Amino acid sequence: MKKKEIVIGVSVLISASLPISVYAASNESMSSRDFIIDETNEFEDIVKQILDVKSKHPEWSEQQISDFMDQIHAIKKDGVIDIWNALTSSEKKLVIRYPFDALKVNKAKEIATKQTERKFGKNGLGDRSDAFRHGIWNAEMTVLIGSEKAELFATAHEDKDTTGNESDGYTKDEHKKMDLHNNEIGRKLGADNLSAPEEKMAEIIYDEIMREDSLFVWLHE
Structure with a gap:
């Protein structure tokens, strides 16, 4: 068994040098709205590894691949947990099941982080900027992979231990409820504005966040 794992590991490392387009060519979920992926993106390497293992071992279950x-x-690496280990168990299963959609989810996350920094000057925790980040992340996921899969990935991301408090003093359970609510609002706004480019979507989410009777919620200013 160990010998087999070593062989697979070598093939994974070799495949990491191949462009993702080699794998994407026959994938039906790729469309004209797809994004350009940074070749140095660590998440792309994760997807390459998964695709290589699935190609060589189509009989393996999702759990075996995981x-x-x-x-x-x-x-x-230098004591730092990599992207794969930062995923929840539920997220890992979805990345294995829908690898190309997972790339789009990661792209939506990058958009959300960037736009939150632009609008608020920070990526906060439990505040309006946090609500905005979750909202635009889900809106962009809805544009890229559809509302149903967006909900799967967003909910999987919140599949974490909720005991104890976050660094802002509020409970992890309160944060989870806030995030799940804002995720849903973001998907609804995304579904209503599927043709909106990134900057326009950011304005739509921001305007809703700043309304006095906003549909979004946050725990503190």
């Missing part, structure tokens, strides 16, 4: 990915990402 276990193998856990093995090859078990070693921390």
Whole structure:
């Protein structure tokens, strides 16, 4: 068994040098609205590894693939947890099941982080900027992969231990409820504005956030 894992590991490393377009060519979920992926993106490397393992072992279950990915990402780089290990167990399953959609989810996350910084000058926790970030992330996911899959990925992201408090003093459970609510509002706004480019979508979400009777919620200013 160990010998097989070593062979697979080598092939994964070799495949990491291939452009993602090699894998994407026959994937039906890729469309004209797809984004350009940074070749140095660590998340892209994760997807390449998964695609390589799935190609060589189509008989493996999602759990087997997840276990193998856990093995090859078990070693921390300079004590830092990599992207794969930062995912929840539910997120890992979705990345394995829908690898190309996962790339779009990651792109939506990058858009959300960037636009939140532009609008608020920070990416806060439990405040309006947090609500905005979740809102635009889900709106952009809805544009890229549809509302149904966007909900799957967003909910999987919140599948975490909710015992204890976050650094702002509010409970993790309060944060989870806030995030799930704002995720839903973001998807609704995204579905209502599917043709909106990134900057326009950011304005739509921001305007709703700043309304006195906003549909979004936050725990503190």
